[in-house]
Amino acid sequence: MTASGKQQTAKGGDSRSLRATHDPFAGVYTFRGLAVWQRAQELAASVYGLVRPLPNDRATSVVVQQLLRSSTSIAANIAEGHGRYSAGAYRNHLSIARGSTTETMSWIDLLKRTELITPAQEAELLETCAELMKMLSAKMIDLDRQTRPKRALREDAVEREV
Numbered sequence: 001m002t003a004s005g006k007q008q009t010a011k012g013g014d015s016r017s018l019r020a021t022h023d024p025f026a027g028v029y030t031f032r033g034l035a036v037w038q039r040a041q042e043l044a045a046s047v048y049g050l051v052r053p054l055p056n057d058r059a060t061s062v063v064v065q066q067l068l069r070s071s072t073s074i075a076a077n078i079a080e081g082h083g084r085y086s087a088g089a090y091r092n093h094l095s096i097a098r099g100s101t102t103e104t105m106s107w108i109d110l111l112k113r114t115e116l117i118t119p120a121q122e123a124e125l126l127e128t129c130a131e132l133m134k135m136l137s138a139k140m141i142d143l144d145r146q147t148r149p150k151r152a153l154r155e156d157a158v159e160r161e162v
Contacts, residue, residue, distance in 0.1 A: 031082035036135040040075035040097070043128045047071040047104070050125070054116055063114075067107035073100040074132065087147040091140055098136045105129045 031037050048071075051064045074097045081093025105126060112122040 031079040036139060037075050037078045039132055040078055044072045044075055063107060063110055070100045070103040087143050091143045094136050094140050101129050101132050
């Protein structure tokens, strides 16, 4: 145990629990404050909980791996895009997250068709996916509005010599 670990333990806490609860970005604007990122993380956690008890046969494992990859990719792309310097790069990552959402919906459909999940489980996850699609689309439209150059509908009258 390091000296700092002894100090933390001496103060009455387990050093692991201190690390888990300490957020170095507390009070700073980050992707973690975005409702769309939070919702995407909730979806990924729901998917993770859903697939844990599924059979471990080869076919199911392939589908589960793809579902986990696509569902965790949503929040990861939102976070990565938020960390980019340009609005265009951010929008591109939101578009990728949107694609991952539709891919997730496809894998959920396959699990339901193969009777590995119930219609109720499918409906709950698809509802969350639909909500995410709306949130991502709204964020993309907002970025488009912010970054679109102001376009004139007509040119201002300019006197020209002929």
